Amino acid sequence: xxxxxxxxxxxxxxxxxxxxxxxxxxxxxxxxxxxxxxxxxxxxxxxxxxxxxxxxxxxxxxxxxxxxxxxxxxxxxxxxxxxxxxxxxxxxxxxxxxxxxxxxxxxxxxxxxxxxxxxxxxxxxxxxxxxxxxxxxxxxxxxxxxxxxxxxxxxxxxxxxxxxxxxxxxxxxxxxxxxxxxxxxxxxxxxxxxxxxxxxxxxxxxxxxxxxxxxxxxxxxxxxxxxxxxxxxxxxxxxxxxxxxxxxxxxxxxxxxxxxxxxxxxxxxxxxxxxxxxxxxxxxxxxxxxxxxxxxxxxxxxxxxxxxxxxxxxxxxxxxxxxxxxxxxxxxxxxxxxxxx
Amino acid sequence: xxxxxxxxxxxxxxxxxxxxxxxxxxxxxxxxxxxxxxxxxxxxxxxxxxxxxxxxxxxxxxxxxxxxxxxxxxxxxxxxxxxxxxxxxxxxxxxxxxxxxxxxxxxxxxxxxxxxxxxxxxxxxxxxxxxxxxxxxxxxxxxxxxxxxxxxxxxxxxxxxxxxxxxxxxxxxxxxxxxxxxxxxxxxxxxxxxxxxxxxxxxxxxxxxxxxxxxxxxxxxxxxxxxxxxxxxxxxxxxxxxxxxxxxxxxxxxxxxxxxxxxxxxxxxxxxxxxxxxxxxxxxxxxxxxxxxxxxxxxxxxxxxxxxxxxxxxxxxxxxxxxxxxxxxxxxxxxxxxxxxxxxxxxxxxxxxxxxxxxxxxxxxxxxxxxxxxxxxxxxxxxxxxxxxxxxxxxxxxxxxxxxxxxxxxxxxxxxxxxxxxxxxxxxxxxxxxxxxxxxxxxxxxxxxxxxxxxxxxxxxxxxxxxxxxxxxxxxxxxxxxxxxxxxxxxxxxxxxxxxxxxxx
Numbered sequence: 001x002x003x004x005x006x007x008x009x010x011x012x013x014x015x016x017x018x019x020x021x022x023x024x025x026x027x028x029x030x031x032x033x034x035x036x037x038x039x040x041x042x043x044x045x046x047x048x049x050x051x052x053x054x055x056x057x058x059x060x061x062x063x064x065x066x067x068x069x070x071x072x073x074x075x076x077x078x079x080x081x082x083x084x085x086x087x088x089x090x091x092x093x094x095x096x097x098x099x100x101x102x103x104x105x106x107x108x109x110x111x112x113x114x115x116x117x118x119x120x121x122x123x124x125x126x127x128x129x130x131x132x133x134x135x136x137x138x139x140x141x142x143x144x145x146x147x148x149x150x151x152x153x154x155x156x157x158x159x160x161x162x163x164x165x166x167x168x169x170x171x172x173x174x175x176x177x178x179x180x181x182x183x184x185x186x187x188x189x190x191x192x193x194x195x196x197x198x199x200x201x202x203x204x205x206x207x208x209x210x211x212x213x214x215x216x217x218x219x220x221x222x223x224x225x226x227x228x229x230x231x232x233x234x235x236x237x238x239x240x241x242x243x244x245x246x247x248x249x250x251x252x253x254x255x256x257x258x259x260x261x262x263x264x265x266x267x268x269x270x271x272x273x274x275x276x277x278x279x280x281x282x283x284x285x286x287x288x289x290x291x292x293x294x295x296x297x298x299x300x301x302x303x304x305x306x307x308x309x310x311x312x313x314x315x316x317x318x319x320x321x322x323x324x325x326x327x328x329x330x331x332x333x334x335x336x337x338x339x340x341x
Numbered sequence: 342x343x344x345x346x347x348x349x350x351x352x353x354x355x356x357x358x359x360x361x362x363x364x365x366x367x368x369x370x371x372x373x374x375x376x377x378x379x380x381x382x383x384x385x386x387x388x389x390x391x392x393x394x395x396x397x398x399x400x401x402x403x404x405x406x407x408x409x410x411x412x413x414x415x416x417x418x419x420x421x422x423x424x425x426x427x428x429x430x431x432x433x434x435x436x437x438x439x440x441x442x443x444x445x446x447x448x449x450x451x452x453x454x455x456x457x458x459x460x461x462x463x464x465x466x467x468x469x470x471x472x473x474x475x476x477x478x479x480x481x482x483x484x485x486x487x488x489x490x491x492x493x494x495x496x497x498x499x500x501x502x503x504x505x506x507x508x509x510x511x512x513x514x515x516x517x518x519x520x521x522x523x524x525x526x527x528x529x530x531x532x533x534x535x536x537x538x539x540x541x542x543x544x545x546x547x548x549x550x551x552x553x554x555x556x557x558x559x560x561x562x563x564x565x566x567x568x569x570x571x572x573x574x575x576x577x578x579x580x581x582x583x584x585x586x587x588x589x590x591x592x593x594x595x596x597x598x599x600x601x602x603x604x605x606x607x608x609x610x611x612x613x614x615x616x617x618x619x620x621x622x623x624x625x626x627x628x629x630x631x632x633x634x635x636x637x638x639x640x641x642x643x644x645x646x647x648x649x650x651x652x653x654x655x656x657x658x659x660x661x662x663x664x665x666x667x668x669x670x671x672x673x674x675x676x677x678x679x680x681x682x683x684x685x686x687x688x689x690x691x692x693x694x695x696x697x698x699x700x701x702x703x704x705x706x707x708x709x710x711x712x713x714x715x716x717x718x719x720x721x722x723x724x725x726x727x728x729x730x731x732x733x734x735x736x737x738x739x740x741x742x743x744x745x746x747x748x749x750x751x752x753x754x755x756x757x758x759x760x761x762x763x764x765x766x767x768x769x770x771x772x773x774x775x776x777x778x779x780x781x782x783x784x785x786x787x788x789x790x791x792x793x794x795x796x797x798x799x800x801x802x803x804x805x806x807x808x809x810x811x812x813x814x815x816x817x818x819x820x821x822x823x824x825x826x827x828x829x830x831x832x833x834x835x836x837x838x839x840x841x842x843x844x845x846x
């Protein structure tokens with residue numbers, strides 16, 4: 001855990017303590033379990049987003065993908081009697097395919113990620129609404145998938161705490177993502193491409209392939225979270241389901257130390273960022289703040305967090321420069337000479 | 342000859358360990374065209390930066406219209422009527438011609454709204470366009486102009502500032518012959534209007550064509566001045582060299598072996614009409630000399646798979662190979678140390694260890710994970726071997742000096758099995774001590790059987806380190822030299838496109 005993650009953890013504990021002091025209901029088992037469930041659901045697609053941000057891209061279609069794939073999943077198992085295991089596999093495959101298309105457009109066609117995924121945001125939302133004729137998709141009377149419901153949206157009692165299965169899913173995803181990003185060869189490539197694509201290419205990394213892989217991973221994870229979210233809400237109104245989720249994901253990633261310039265970020269940070277966002281959401285409810293202010297509170301906290309971080313970074317740099325002052329002037333001399341030449 | 346309006350007297354500039362300018366004097370009279378020539382690193386650019394107010398001299402006097410001062414600021418220089426046309430033009434290609442000429446001082450109207458007075462802007466540019474004989478309109482978007490036309494825009498910008506002296510830094514290096522001719526006419530036109538010009542160039546023909554006199558710099562000193570009557574390519578080359586190069590040469594342990602890398606009729610996008618053929622033998626350092634922009638870097642990029650070759654073939658150990666990506670080149674054992682160290686060679690805010698292992702991570706892999714212990718071990722070993730001066734291998738390479746950064750780039754490739762190593766300007770921005778270490782390392786590599794292609798613009802390096810030389814001129818090889826033929830004179834002759842035989846004494 002690096003310094004950034006640590007300070008984020010401290011911030012979460014401070015906010016949590018303050019909320020608990022003002023309204024003890026924060027610590028009620030029911031409340032904590034529900035908040036944990038939200039964290040589980042939001043954490044998975046935030047990690048998906050982090051893969052893209054680390055390679056220096058952006059994925060804006062997350063919310064729309066969650067709506068479209070959620071609608072399709074429910075339609076498959078409810079109206080077309082597809083076995084849910086097959087449906088799950090199909091939906092994940094669809095998510096991977098969406099990622100493949102996005103990645104290919106970004107690398108081969110050289111379209112900016114922002115534009116590609118903005119178009120995705122509009123297209124998938126429209127597709128979801130057209131497919132259901134804007135009607136709410138849900139489980140009809142009597143439709144029941146006990147195993148799937150238990151797996152996706154159930155809770156298991158762990159030492160008296162009803163642990164939502166979405167949290168278990170997030171834990172598994174986070175551990176795998178952590179190993180991939182921070183320990184594997186592929187993770188190194190992701191960071192290298194995000195930091196300096198040119199230098200990565202000169203080191204023999206197939207940069208396009210790495211970028212496409214990141215979008216594919218993001219698509220797959222988003223599809224997975226779309227199923228969990230669909231099973232949790234149990235009914236999907238395609239016009240609003242998942243809207244703004246891409247921004248939650250970007251916010252969590254940025255809070256967690258990802259730089260939108262690419263090449264930076266940690267999985268622990270992204271998970272903690274998700275936790276903070278959900279605690280803030282909970283805070284708005286518990287402290288009697290009008291829920292219309294929800295976004296405003298989140299925006300303010302993110303802004304303050306980023307400002308504080310920037311301040312710390314700059315202070316560290318000033319101290320560093322002062323310390324190295326002597327050395328640097330000597331080291332810089334040959335470089336100056338080059339410019340002079 | 343009219344009185345000089347600008348005088349530089351005994352200007353010196355030293356950086357720690359380097360004297361860039363040593364008591365340089367220069368006088369500029371109205372309507373005079375002065376050619377400033379000298380090798381890379383002779384101090385031409387530094388001198389011009391002093392004139393532009395960008396560099397503060399360590400000693401000497403600058404006299405503008407008789408008023409003496411020790412240094413100029415950028416504002417002083419503009420006020421004195423000194424304007425620059427840089428090699429890389431400072432223009433905005435999202436604006437039109439008039440917008441570029443008046444950038445930052447657009448005529449305004451509309452009171453507090455400060456709207457741009459477009460009418461006046463175009464009206465003010467019109468006479469300039471006419472004076473320069475331009476074939477484009479004031480509202481032509483810059484993006485649609487050719488490089489030569491853009492240069493004219495830059496010159497108009499200087500003239501609209503009432504420039505008395507226009508300094509052109511290698512203005513013709515990217516121009517075609519016809520465009521160069523036109524620029525020469527522009528220079529003559531400016532001269533006729535009483536504007537002085539300092540013309541920095543490597544092309545001696547142009548000096549012959551347009552200069553009133555030539556000032557030759559070498560190692561930061563004025564080593565000669567030639568009047569119009571004295572100008573001749575031979576005289577200029579004699580002045581530009583004329584020093585004993587410190588001998589850096591360490592002969593190889595064994596005579597070179599068979600050809601390892603053969604480039605046959607390679608054509609790059611930059612010079613579509615020219616083909617390059619050369620071969621590098623096992624155990625030798627083949628120097629690739631030539632002026633900046635002669636197509637050397639493009640050749641290296643194509644061989645390494647960054648760009649596609651337009652035509653021609655590459656053979657490795659006699660076998661034709663296809664290189665379509667850097668990955669393919671690396672798998673064949675062809676490695677490149679790029680010219681742009683910071684942009685293409687390194688991840689600056691990443692540790693030495695991770696930079697070194699990046700191209701070869703697969704070999705540090707255990708069950709898809711990176712074996713960091715082995716990675717650090719190798720980095721530590723390379724640090725020892727190349728004498729990389731850093732607190733430890735976890736240090737970010739961005740905080741290292743240029744020489745140590747370059748050693749990290751070398752260490753990347755030395756950790757693997759190089760067959761052919763292409764180094765592009767291997768010691769640019771590297772201090773003297775590290776230079777020697779890098780040369781030593783290159784020699785040890787060739788003694789171990791590696792073939793090295795060394796692109797360099799540093800004459801001392803080209804002559805002092807190579808076993809054999811190829812010289813490029815405008816996208817083609819203008820000649821090969823064996824060690825017995827090595828001389829600055831010969832290299833320069835070939836680099837400017839002459840043949841040696843024709844000018845040999």
